Amino acid sequence: MIDWDRFDDAFGPFYHEHKGRRGLRTRLMTGLHLLKHMKGLSDEEACAAWLENPYFQAFCGESHFQHRLPFDRSSMTRWRRRMGTDDLELLLAETIAVAVKTKAVSQRQLERITVDTTVQTKAVAHPTDSHLILRAIEWLNRLAKRHGISLRQSFLRLATRARREVARLLHTGGHKQGLRWLKKMRTWLGRLIRDIRRKIASDPSLEAAFATVLERAERILGQQPSDKNKLYALHAPEVECIGKGKARTRYEFGCKTSIATTNERCKGGQFVLGAMALRGNPYDGHSLTGQIDQVTRLTGTSVTRAYVDRGYRGHKIKRDDLDITISHTRGITSPTIRREMRRRSAIEPVIGHLKEDGLLERNHLAGPEGDATNAILCAAGHNMRLLARWIRILFALLVAVERQPPWPVPTTTLAGGAERKTGMPVWSAAPPA
Structure with a gap:
């Protein structure tokens, strides 16, 4: 009952007949997204279900059972962004x-x-100050390692332990001690940001690579509980x-x-x-x-x-x-x-x-x-x-x-042998529901 040609006409301008790799069929992608959200599946689960379920494949327009996915899982992400x-x-x-x-x-x-x-x-994850600071330190270290920047100190081991102590002490009798650990984490993040800025100052390509992560790390470092438009997740x-x-x-x-x-x-x-x-x-x-x-x-x-x-x-x-x-x-x-x-x-x-x-x-x-x-x-x-x-x-x-049987209709024999229907059928058993 679905008008699949309607999707072809609407999504056709997003594809070119000769340029690039041949695009995936519109019915395949639209049908897969409808099935995904109908069943509440992730992209990976939807692909796995399509591969083993012949009804999914028939819904997406396949005439023969397929034993291999005609696309990669990431194709669903790219298709959504394109549409x-x-x-x-x-x-x-x-x-x-x-x-x-x-x-x-x-x-x-x-x-x-x-x-x-x-x-x-x-x-x-539920945003807390200690969690966000630890994630900022991890992001900065991962990016520095990727670009070959040698840091004075990574603070990963110290920040991980401090995060654990804050979670243990902040909502108990050791509230002040937990705040001291949190203050140390802020200090370590600030030192790490300044160390990275000194070492990328003379390289425009590194400054561009670190711009987004440094901007978000500085937002986390400077935001206060009463601020508006706070950052709740780095990603x-x-x-x-x-x-x-x-x-x-x-x-x-x-x-x-x-x-x-x-x-x-x-x-x-x-x-x-x-x-x-x-x-x-x-x-x-x-x-x-x-x-x-x-x-x-x-x-x-x-x-x-x-x-x-x-x-x-x-x-x-x-x-x-x-x-x-x-x-x-x-x-x-x-x-x-x-x-x-x-x-x-x-x-x-x-x-x-x-x-x-x-x-x-x-x-x-x-x-x-x-x-x-x-x-x-x-x-x-x-x-x-x-x-x-x-x-x-x-x-x-x-x-x-x-499946209902043909119920007989009672008749009455008239003069001359003619038959006339009397109305209601004769139920030989209980009437159908």
Whole structure:
């Protein structure tokens, strides 16, 4: 039911007919990404599953069973970077189109949506000062060894021991002693930075090679607990600290993500109609316009009603054809809107499925582009899971109807030998379900 030619037409401009190595087939790459996020697999696991699962290969367009991967695992990373976030939205749009085609979702249900935000956490360790300082010392030593720079002292052994002592003492009665160890670590990192700067000062190529690592190490060395825009991971400087008011998790480290779903529970389930990463931890109300526009663009249907929580107060959106209802709003007289408002909280389990069954809980894709790409693909994977379940239900109903025996219809003999059907069939056993 998927229109694979749609992907060929959209992604064709990214390939050249004669230049470079022959590109991988579009159906292979799009199908593999849909299966990856449908099953919640990593790139390595998706490649391994494709190699041993004939159903995966048939879904990706293979006519014969393949015993060898036609690509390398890193090809998936390069393909995602080549496509970009805007073009990968087509995968989510196609899952919505298939849902409409199979009548799992109606056009009226696409007009009424529920919007909420969550945190897409990054695959980083919990940031602490001692951990970040130790990682900065390790990065600087590794880069110095790669470029053949002889350091006065590496501080690796000392910093590793100090990191262990800080973790042991900082949250116990030895708090002051732990802070002294932390101060020593800062001193060692500063000495290492100054030593490297002295030895690369006369070489522009080395200065360029060390520029990024030195800049991030100096940020870690100088940042204070009360500062804003702090660095929480050396390999992911885009990570933000977001507090959502959860009792079990005070702070989450990643990127705020907006999710839009159908308000009504459709036949196949509650489908995701839009997903977008929000850089800079913006106010929820300021992101509502972009989310509604994305849903309209992906579904081809104008949104008439949007249901949000109280975090969206002050959105200042005024459209004649759009009605935005905030939860716990008094004075709603329409029974339809009150009923649909009670369905607003149903978006929370959808977000839970995106995190537990999908890959939204721990994003491994690099950079801000990776955050946006992962959000889109997770939404497409969620819709694929719902579509697979819905098609299984339809297939089971079809098989049940095919297996029903032809029940005899009772007849009455009339004068002259003619027969007339009397109506209800005669059940020789219990009637079919």
